[in-house]
Amino acid sequence: MRRSAIAAAVASCLLLGACMTTRVEESKSAATGLRDGEAIVIIETSYHFGNDTEDSFVDCVSKAVQKGRNRLRVYPDEAFVDDLFPWFEPRFMPKGPDALPELLAKPGVAEKIRANGIRYIVWLNGDTERTNSGGSLSCAVGPGGGGCFGFAWWENDSTYEASIWDIEDSESAGEVSAAVRGTSMIPAVIVPLPLIARTQSAACKGLARELQAFIAGEDAS
């Protein structure tokens, strides 16, 4: 019975694509919601604090939260950082919501944020790492043709967290996280058949959906 279940799982993976497990969580500490004309800005935590979130992931989440029923208005991150130069440069960006009152008291800062209707800052943290790999695959070409034989696989782990700061109340509204683990494989009998687990893309979609529900003040489930 157990053997057939495993065989069925492997067969499903092969038929449907690579295997992934996704975990999305949220922790809310304040009521949320966006009024007409209000926007959020999504930026990555500084590399000075040891964070290496991919630029492509920030772009992906920014685009994804602007789609669907709970779509959010997003102010472009690069324009935000330029507007408030130098206070959101990697060296000087605030480390926690406790730093917001001091930042907003600096000449011109609160006015610029208010003028652009920005209500929440969403800080992204995390990255995608290859955690394991194995197998072997070899290809050869001869006068009569060519082909590949073997089996290669690798496992990717995409773990991201979004911290949401409410600028109006100068406090943290909570956190949303997405963790996706996936195994990609390439079985090859003459023709290689790549089955790729797009963990980063899955984490982006999961995090964006949860963020929309979180900020709109709805239950994501």
Next chain:
Amino acid sequence: MAADRSSLLQQVAVLGAALLATACSSSVVVPADFPQPVIEPVPLTIGLRYLPEFTGYEYAEELPNDFDWRFDIGAANRALFDTVFGQMFERSVALDATAPVPPDVDLVVVPTVDALEFSLPRQSGDDQYAVWIRYRLEVQKPDGDLVTEWPIAAYGQADARRFGRAASMTAATRRAMRDAAAQIAAGLADKAQIESILAAGGADAAAAGIAKVNRQAEPAAEKAPANDEASDEEDNDAS
């Protein structure tokens, strides 16, 4: 006929060599546009003395078994300091290397680049192109007397997975230059300190105030150059 063929072969060889050299080198030219800092201007007139080695700064490095890298940040250097100082002080005046200081100038700043270093993803093993630039600001009284020297260690990195090779290094260099500008702007944003000293005694006192801000500036922790190859270049000067 034979001479024509020889000439044609020579031209082909020269063209091939040129193409090969281009294919094996990467050029970093930083766009000369930077944001204005959001700070209240200090009520002083500042003179910015631009030396030719600063506005024409170039750095080249040949890496074994890799591309040759060439950095051209001279125009961006000037744009960066024009933008930042233009906003930080009530008035700023650009001065050539030998131009006399106008009588209404309170202080003169002479920026220089001490060194530029970089590291590649294969050296650091973390998908990032990284650039370090060491600037030095010499703050002088209008008569040329040195008030203080302000060394600025700036750092920038860019994701190798998003851009191409040269574009990533350009983005990292631009971020390092912005980091330098941010340190200058944030260091001088403590206007209250400078103003109180100004009220007490004019430009001499303001210069002393800047020196004080300089001493108080506490640089944030940053990544060290990723490997020996990068740190070997510490003493590079403008080529």
